[in-house]
Amino acid sequence: MFVSSRFTMRRAVATAGTTAALALTLAACGSAGGSASMPGMDHGTKRSASSSPSASSSMGDMPGMDHMADRNGLSDTQDGYRLVPKNATLPSGKQAAFRFSVTGPDGKPVTDFALDQTKRMHFYAIRSDLTGFQHIHPAMAPDGTWTADLAPLTPGSWRTFASFTPGAGPGKDKDLVLSRTVTVPGNATQTPLPAPATTAEADGYIVTVKGEPMAGMAHPLTVHVSKDGKPVTDLQPYLGTYAHLTAFHQGDQTFAHLHPTTEVDGDNGGPDLSFHAQLPTSGSWRLFLQFRTGGTLHTAALTLHVD
Known part of the structure; x- marks a missing residue:
């Protein structure tokens, strides 16, 4: 199922690898x-993770290895911007807060973000087997720390995505998607x-x-x-x-x-x-x-x- 893009198809997609975006x-x-x-299929107030699988073999599932991924939404850095998570693991079976910041080319937390589809940040979490989808809009503190309140997660490897557009600086008006993996400890069961x-x-x-x-x-x-x-x-x-x-x-x-x-x-x-x-x-x-x-x-x- 596909959807469309906004009045101006501003964010084509953060999928580059060896080809153009989707x-x-x-x-x-x-x-x-x-x-x-x-x-886990709901947005905003109705978020909850679906039960399922475990880690995949992709390099992005190895914490700390995300920076090695290609520019296809699987890297934690792009054009000098970096996703800096505060969590390496998250608890299983209960609500959890994932905190992160985005640093700019100067190494400082970014606090100026442009609106995209009425929000300054779109945050996603999904299991390595593509279950447990969550799409939420976190809140930002004055110091640039974002807090994404996640519904209960099941054990396994999860990838978290931050989709945003800087409102100022070298990346002004450029659509970026950065991601990192986090681990939810426990007995993970894979779902086909x-x-x-x-x-x-x-x-x-x-x-x-x-x-x-x-x-x-x-x-x-x-x-x-x-x-x-x-x-x-x-x-x-x-x-x-x-x-x-x-x-x-x-x-x-x-x-x-x-x-x-x-x-x-x-x-x-x-x-x-x-x-x-x-x-x-x-x-x-x-x-x-x-x-x-x-x-x-x-x-x-x-x-x-x-x-």
């Missing part, structure tokens, strides 16, 4: 679902990635995707949102858009965050959404699509295979 262009408004029955599918259900909403994207090629996709067999036409603005999409690549957790290009027009997004998707890497991607109806946030997860 770029999606949403022509219509809206997007669909997430299942409240899936723990769900098979690729063309539909996903979230709180009774059905999202249907048509299109077959190929790695490195722009490809059209169509998304239809329905409920009880009827088209949905009441998607509400969420973070200044009709939908929010985060994607992670299986195996290395490469990160992609896309924004809609069309402006919202009241509470009437949907039901048909048109996209152009350009996925730089073949393999399986786990997509988390978030949208709002009736004041309630929904999150749908879908596995997409790209040839």
Whole structure:
């Protein structure tokens, strides 16, 4: 499942590795679902981690090795900016606060951040098997320390992402995504990635995707949102858009965050959404699509295979 990008598709995606970033262009408004029955799939006030797996073999899963990753969202440094976490481990089974700062090229904590989709910082946490997704907006103290209040985590290796745009300095107006791994001690059980599918259900909403994207090629996709067999036409603005999409690549957790290009027009997004998707890497991607109806946030997860 894909979503779109904001009125200006400002943040193409922090996925560089050997190719360009994941770029999606949403022509219509809206997007669909997430299942409240899936723990850890909620945003903001309804965050909780899904039970599952253990560490992956990616270099990013080794604490302290993140700086060696390529510029694909898996590094803790980019263009002189650095993600500095206060936690190397987090407790299992209870709420925890993850604290971090972002230092600039001068080595000092950054305190000036530009708004992106109505927020100055988007923070994500996901297990190495792509379960337990959390997307929250942390609070910053005057000294530049951010605090992300995480819902209970299950044992295993987790990668945390900070997505932001400096409001001043050498990186002014540049979209950056930095990440670090943290360990949640305990007996970790791996959860297989769900098979690729063309539909996903979230709180009774059905999202249907048509299109077959190929790695490195722009490809059209169509998304239809329905409920009880009827088209949905009441998607509400969420973070200044009709939908929010985060994607992670299986195996290395490469990160992609896309924004809609069309402006919202009241509470009437949907039901048909048109996209152009350009996925730089073949393999399986786990997509988390978030949208709002009736004041309630929904999150749908879908596995997409790209040839």
